[in-house]
Amino acid sequence: MIAGVALALLLPLAIKGFFLFQLTLALIYAVAILGLNLLTGFNGQFSLGHSAFYAIGAYTAAILMDQADVAYYWTLPAAGAACFIVGFLFGLPALRLEGLYLALATFALAIATPQLLKSTPLEPWTGGVQGIVILKPEAPLGLPLNSDQWLYYFTMLTAALMYAGAVNLMKSRTGRAIMAIRDNPIAASAMGVNVALYKSLTFGVSALYTGVAGALGALTVQFVAPDSFTFNLAIALFVGLVIGGVGSIPGTLLGGLFILFVPNIAEELSKGLAQAVYGFILIAVIYLMPSGAAGLIRLIVGRTARSRSQPVHFETASRSARLTRETPMSSSTSGDENAK
Amino acid sequence: MNAVAYATAAAPSASAAQALLAVRDVRVRFGGIAALDGVSFDVKSGELLGLIGPNGAGKTTLFNCLSRLYAPVAGDILIEGRSILEIPPHRIVDIGISRTFQNLALFGSMSVLDNIRVGAHRRSRSNFLTDAVGLPGTRRRDAALTGAAWELVDYLDLRDVAMRAVSDLPFGLQKRVELARALAARPKLLLLDEPAGGLNHEEVDNLGRLIRTIRDERNVTVLLVEHHMNLVMSICDKVVVLDFGRKIAEGTPAQVRADRDVIAAYLGTAE
Ligand SMILES: Nc1ncnc2c1ncn2[C@@H]1O[C@H](COP(=O)(O)OP(=O)(O)OP(=O)(O)O)[C@@H](O)[C@H]1O
Ligand SMILES: [Mg+2]
Numbered sequence: 248m249i250a251g252v253a254l255a256l257l258l259p260l261a262i263k264g265f266f267l268f269q270l271t272l273a274l275i276y277a278v279a280i281l282g283l284n285l286l287t288g289f290n291g292q293f294s295l296g297h298s299a300f301y302a303i304g305a306y307t308a309a310i311l312m313d314q315a316d317v318a319y320y321w322t323l324p325a326a327g328a329a330c331f332i333v334g335f336l337f338g339l340p341a342l343r344l345e346g347l348y349l350a351l352a353t354f355a356l357a358i359a360t361p362q363l364l365k366s367t368p369l370e371p372w373t374g375g376v377q378g379i380v381i382l383k384p385e386a387p388l389g390l391p392l393n394s395d396q397w398l399y400y401f402t403m404l405t406a407a408l409m410y411a412g413a414v415n416l417m418k419s420r421t422g423r424a425i426m427a428i429r430d431n432p433i434a435a436s437a438m439g440v441n442v443a444l445y446k447s448l449t450f451g452v453s454a455l456y457t458g459v460a461g462a463l464g465a466l467t468v469q470f471v472a473p474d475s476f477t478f479n480l481a482i483a484l485f486v487g488l489v490i491g492g493v494g495s496i497p498g499t500l501l502g503g504l505f506i507l508f509v510p511n512i513a514e515e516l517s518k519g520l521a522q523a524v525y526g527f528i529l530i531a532v533i534y535l536m537p538s539g540a541a542g543l544i545r546l547i548v549g550r551t552a553r554s555r556s557q558p559v560h561f562e563t564a565s566r567s568a569r570l571t572r573e574t575p576m577s578s579s580t581s582g583d584e585n586a587k
Numbered sequence: 588m589n590a591v592a593y594a595t596a597a598a599p600s601a602s603a604a605q606a607l608l609a610v611r612d613v614r615v616r617f618g619g620i621a622a623l624d625g626v627s628f629d630v631k632s633g634e635l636l637g638l639i640g641p642n643g644a645g646k647t648t649l650f651n652c653l654s655r656l657y658a659p660v661a662g663d664i665l666i667e668g669r670s671i672l673e674i675p676p677h678r679i680v681d682i683g684i685s686r687t688f689q690n691l692a693l694f695g696s697m698s699v700l701d702n703i704r705v706g707a708h709r710r711s712r713s714n715f716l717t718d719a720v721g722l723p724g725t726r727r728r729d730a731a732l733t734g735a736a737w738e739l740v741d742y743l744d745l746r747d748v749a750m751r752a753v754s755d756l757p758f759g760l761q762k763r764v765e766l767a768r769a770l771a772a773r774p775k776l777l778l779l780d781e782p783a784g785g786l787n788h789e790e791v792d793n794l795g796r797l798i799r800t801i802r803d804e805r806n807v808t809v810l811l812v813e814h815h816m817n818l819v820m821s822i823c824d825k826v827v828v829l830d831f832g833r834k835i836a837e838g839t840p841a842q843v844r845a846d847r848d849v850i851a852a853y854l855g856t857a858e
Binding site for chain 2: 412413415416419420421422423424426427429430431433434435436437438439440441442448452494
């Protein structure tokens with residue numbers, strides 16, 4: 248743990264330029280995947296539309312910097328707040344939708360967003376197809392860091408806060424209510440959990456996380472354009488979620504690394520067949536780790552320390568991964584039965 | 588069972604004259620059939636009332652009305668004289684009703700302790716922000732809630748499995764977790780829907796003792812739905828019998844057992 252943190256902190260001194268940029272981006276994706284995981288892994292709501300929240304976050308940051316000269320660090324809370332509101336409002340009507348229908352509604356959000364960003368009425372702010380170019384933030388207080396290094400640390404700090412928040416939340420009374428809804432909404436309601444409110448708020452918080460990631464992404468790439476936020480991004484986040492482990496917080500870090508680096512590796516293996524190679528790698532990974540990286544780690548940890556009792560939180564999170572994956576709609580079905 | 592170790596908290600309520608629960612002419616329909624067809628009865632505070640009847644009689648439907656999962660088309664349900672029919676389902680626990688489910692409705696991937704802690708959801712306060720930040724006050728309240736949950740873990744003898752996911756546990760233990768979860772809300776009125784289902788003879792005897800102990804020590808009024816006649820007849824103060832959505836008898840176990848309509852209803856079915 249400590250070694251990992253030390254490594255992450257010292258890394259920018261050893262590596263430079265493009266690779267550091269990629270690592271920053273992987274961390275940003277991890278935060279976006281964490282947002283998706285709060286919704287899907289912990290609350291049992293599906294989304295194929297998180298690219299939309301990433302886009303809203305990115306555009307909020309870009310427009311604020313471009314049009315209003317807002318300092319880059321203020322764009323993060325602004326992006327988070329904007330996405331929280333949009334996510335919450337989207338989550339309200341989505342309460343009526345279960346499983347596949349919710350997936351479909353969020354899919355609609357994903358395909359509509361790039362077009363809306365290109366649309367003429369919004370062009371004065373969004374720059375239409377051209378998008379918006381923004382400046383890279385410089386290190387503050389005369390720190391001896393170039394802007395790539397500074398962005399890496401800035402992203403790291405933001406991500407650390409957001410991961411800490413997610414871990415706290417999921418260990419808390421609120422987190423237990425969120426997971427209870429996933430496992431059995433009717434029983435959760437009978438125990439006094441306001442299911443509608445918690446589901447909408449979880450949608451908002453999930454969008455907030457992914458939106459802040461979008462804002463960080465805009466700062467890092469220094470550019471936003473509608474076609475960076477297509478359905479492909481939504482799918483990439485979904486892949487990262489499943490690879491890392493549905494319902495696992497640490498797994499999202501691996502998910503972020505995976506969706507950033509593995510497509511590139513596939514490209515290197517074969518230019519012409521990059522997509523096919525990526526597909527093959529995906530199938531192989533899913534086959535080898537059917538409950539994601541978190542499941543594999545659990546298996547290894549479980550083998551070496553069978554008798555030792557594990558922290559509650561890790562246990563719950565990783566188990567839910569397996570359950571949610573195998574029976575996506577089991578909770579709602581069993582709930583209905585009990586109402587009979 | 589560790590039941591004796593638990594110290595009672597509150598004194599029994601003084602207004603024993605008024606019924607804790609009053610069911611007034613409740614009617615529920617599903618399509619053509621009347622699942623409840625004008626059912627009325629009272630439950631006094633501290634009473635252990637058995638609700639029996641053949642399959643499909645409407646027992647679970649009545650529980651679902653009390654949980655506000657179903658809305659009666661006519662009639663009223665009063666707790667301490669106040670109608671509950673305007674209260675949303677998630678607020679039912681606030682007025683003191685808590686329940687178990689006939690087919691188990693646990694949070695399968697969560698630990699036993701966490702299931703019980705969700706049962707105490709309304710006994711604490713927090714929100715997304717205070718919980719994400721982990722403010723000291725929030726943490727203190729959660730620690731208190733957790734302490735109370737551990738107490739229930741011990742009360743129902745679940746310590747060995749407290750950290751296990753409930754879906755990994757055998758059926759009998761899962762039933763006990765559901766009971767613990769329902770008690771975590773500290774209800775005035777506890778609804779038990781076939782708690783003895785799937786238990787063996789000895790376990791049923793233990794359950795009977797446990798239910799009485801809970802009633803006595805925790806000052807809860809119990810509404811017990813059970814097919815297990817020996818259990819109902821041996822522990823209940825009063826029994827209400829439903830058949831095809833109607834109340835066909837009400838009285839002490841001895842009276843009900845001798846009732847001709849009741850005998851006919853039970854002989855008329857496979858049971
Ligand atoms: N959600 C529902 N939709 C349609 N019919 C229902 C529903 N819930 C209950 N019923 C019907 O209402 C009647 C009463 O059912 P209920 O579950 O209350 O019986 P019960 O007394 O609990 O029986 P059991 O002892 O088998 O649990 C039955 O005919 C049942 O089929
Ligand atoms: Mg029933």
